[in-house]
Amino acid sequence: MAIVSEQDHELLSAYVDGMLSENERLALEARLRSDETLLRELTALYLTLALLKQLPPLAAPRDFTLEAAPARWLIFPATPVFSALSAAAATFLVAIGLLFLLSSGGQQAAPSGDQAQVAQQITATPTLAQTATGPEQFYAATGTPAQETAEIGVMIAPVESSETPPEAGAAATANLAASTMADESAPAAATEEAAISIAAAPTQEAARESGPTGTPTATVTSTEGTTSAAFESAPAALPSATTEIRPEADTSGDAFGGGGRSMTTETPAAQLEIMQALPSETPTQPPTATVTSTETASAAPTASPASAVAQNTGGLEPLLGGALVLGGGLLLGIAFMTGVRSREKRIRARRQER
Amino acid sequence: MPDTTNADEQTLIQAAQRGSLKAFNVLVLRYQDVLYSLTYRIMGDAPSASDATQEAFIAAYRQIKSYRGGSFRAWLLRIATNSSYDELRRRKRRPAIAFEDLAPSDSDDEPPVPDSAATPEQALQDRELNRAIQDCINGLVEDQRVTLVLSDIEGLSYQEIADHTNAQIGTVKSRLSRARASIRHCLQAVQELLPGAYRLMQ
Numbered sequence: 001m002a003i004v005s006e007q008d009h010e011l012l013s014a015y016v017d018g019m020l021s022e023n024e025r026l027a028l029e030a031r032l033r034s035d036e037t038l039l040r041e042l043t044a045l046y047l048t049l050a051l052l053k054q055l056p057p058l059a060a061p062r063d064f065t066l067e068a069a070p071a072r073w074l075i076f077p078a079t080p081v082f083s084a085l086s087a088a089a090a091t092f093l094v095a096i097g098l099l100f101l102l103s104s105g106g107q108q109a110a111p112s113g114d115q116a117q118v119a120q121q122i123t124a125t126p127t128l129a130q131t132a133t134g135p136e137q138f139y140a141a142t143g144t145p146a147q148e149t150a151e152i153g154v155m156i157a158p159v160e161s162s163e164t165p166p167e168a169g170a171a172a173t174a175n176l177a178a179s180t181m182a183d184e185s186a187p188a189a190a191t192e193e194a195a196i197s198i199a200a201a202p203t204q205e206a207a208r209e210s211g212p213t214g215t216p217t218a219t220v221t222s223t224e225g226t227t228s229a230a231f232e233s234a235p236a237a238l239p240s241a242t243t244e245i246r247p248e249a250d251t252s253g254d255a256f257g258g259g260g261r262s263m264t265t266e267t268p269a270a271q272l273e274i275m276q277a278l279p280s281e282t283p284t285q286p287p288t289a290t291v292t293s294t295e296t297a298s299a300a301p302t303a304s305p306a307s308a309v310a311q312n313t314g315g316l317e318p319l320l321g322g323a324l325v326l327g328g329g330l331l332l333g334i335a336f337m338t339g340v341r342s343r344e345k346r347i348r349a350r351r352q353e354r
Numbered sequence: 355m356p357d358t359t360n361a362d363e364q365t366l367i368q369a370a371q372r373g374s375l376k377a378f379n380v381l382v383l384r385y386q387d388v389l390y391s392l393t394y395r396i397m398g399d400a401p402s403a404s405d406a407t408q409e410a411f412i413a414a415y416r417q418i419k420s421y422r423g424g425s426f427r428a429w430l431l432r433i434a435t436n437s438s439y440d441e442l443r444r445r446k447r448r449p450a451i452a453f454e455d456l457a458p459s460d461s462d463d464e465p466p467v468p469d470s471a472a473t474p475e476q477a478l479q480d481r482e483l484n485r486a487i488q489d490c491i492n493g494l495v496e497d498q499r500v501t502l503v504l505s506d507i508e509g510l511s512y513q514e515i516a517d518h519t520n521a522q523i524g525t526v527k528s529r530l531s532r533a534r535a536s537i538r539h540c541l542q543a544v545q546e547l548l549p550g551a552y553r554l555m556q
Contacts, residue, residue: 006531006532009531009532009534009535010527010528010531012531013527013530013531013534013535014527014531017505017512017530019512019527044538045534045538048534048537048538048541049506049534051483051487051541051548052487052502052506052507052537053506053507055395055484055487055488055507056480056484057387057388057391058387058390058391058394059387059390060386060387060389060390060407061390061400061404062404063382063383063386064382064386064389064390064404064407064408064411065379065382065383066375066378066379066382066411066412066415068375069373069375069415070412070415070416
């Protein structure tokens with residue numbers, strides 16, 4: 001079989017359809033008169049077309065009638081105003097999402113590059129063990145049962161930042177002591193209620209757990225008991241603890257909003273000190289509160305998984321928020337682009353119809 | 355009676371545009387063979403062709419208000435071409451092959467042919483030839499196949515094909531030329547099935 005070039009194939013194909021210009025047609029016909037191979041190719045092409053054209057129309061195997069009117073698609077109103085608003089909303093959401101992600105990423109890295117240390121810092125929440133000595137001493141003096149002391153210690157745990165510097169911690173202790181003293185006029189049972197009310201809802205469980213733990217040795221020297229109780233409460237207390245760590249976070253009040261009146265009214269000063277003291281601290285330097293008690297160190301391994309989880313959850317919150325907003329923005333952007341495309345398609349289709 | 359038919363068709367279209375499903379279904383019955391033929395030639399198998407046809411009519415009903423006159427058949431063919439492309443894409447995404455599809459195709463999958471054959475023998479020959487041609491069409495790449503079907507089976511012009519497939523006229527010309535050459539080579543392999551006059555294709 002003689003070979004015909006692809007270009008000649010195309011010429012022949014267009015020729016049989018009458019799609020060649022006058023000059024092209026005349027030139028090809030002249031070649032056909034002398035080129036037998038080309039002529040055979042043309043004949044074969046005609047036969048092929050004849051075979052294709054003899055294919056019979058097919059009968060539909062069933063009725064394609066519609067039983068019910070199909071739902072019409074929801075089409076975005078592709079008006080200029082809608083387009084502009086969609087684009088603006090998408091841009092805004094993406095920007096907010098990125099801002100969230102960037103800021104949360106920065107903050108996660110800022111307090112300490114060493115995860116273990118951060119874990120220890122959170123573990124050190126129980127510095128309230130030290131803090132607890134305030135109320136304990138107070139209760140020891142006033143004769144309040146030690147159990148309540150332990151519970152109050154646990155309640156305080158989330159409030160007191162792990163990075164509490166000694167002075168701030170002391171101030172906080174003083175404030176707490178003062179606040180507890182303010183409540184002291186109430187009987188022991190009332191103090192217990194206050195302790196529960198101080199805790200935010202999630203912390204309540206931890207408080208109940210910590211009660212029995214702290215009870216046996218909940219004397220002035222019961223730092224161990226209080227500490228372990230505080231560890232248990234760490235995950236539950238995390239949200240508030242996290243917000244406190246951030247200098248710009250002003251939600252700590254909200255976190256305790258549902259809590260006791262004494263905490264919300266008395267602690268701000270101490271917290272403020274803590275927050276002010278925080279940034280000046282070298283991140284690598286372990287918080288003094290952490291190393292103040294050897295019991296804390298010994299208890300740390302048992303608490304580390306919980307604290308690690310706590311840390312992760314704390315970091316995820318803004319990250320998740322940012323990712324959600326970013327995702328929303330991207331989706332809106334895609335929807336917008338799809339709307340624009342479908343609109344262009346419709347316009348093109350209409351033009352072609354005309 | 356073409357004018358009456360056309361007037362009748364326009365009435366039906368207008369009624370369908372006002373939301374009459376009954377009027378639209380009359381149009382469906384009138385064009386379902388045309389659309390099924392097209393989708394079968396493009397898809398190459400009955401189930402996919404049925405899906406594409408059904409999708410085409412659903413899409414047509416949804417878009418009926420955008421029909422602004424002209425050939426209703428051409429308008430439907432365009433929608434059916436798009437639904438065939440969609441079906442081909444869907445098939446690519448989920449290339450689920452049923453167990454029975456793995457077996458060699460038998461006559462069950464053959465499209466129902468109108469009763470035109472004079473004798474049973476003739477009918478059998480026609481059937482085999484048509485199957486051989488369809489197999490050759492199925493062997494073409496997607497764009498060439500659609501172009502060839504629209505041009506050489508449905509009889510659309512280059513311009514209409516370009517509009518239907520969102521391609522340039524030059525592209526249509528080139529696809530068509532390649533598709534025809536491929537079909538010709540493919541049919542040479544089944545010379546024994548071709549009627550005497552067609553055996554000249556050496």
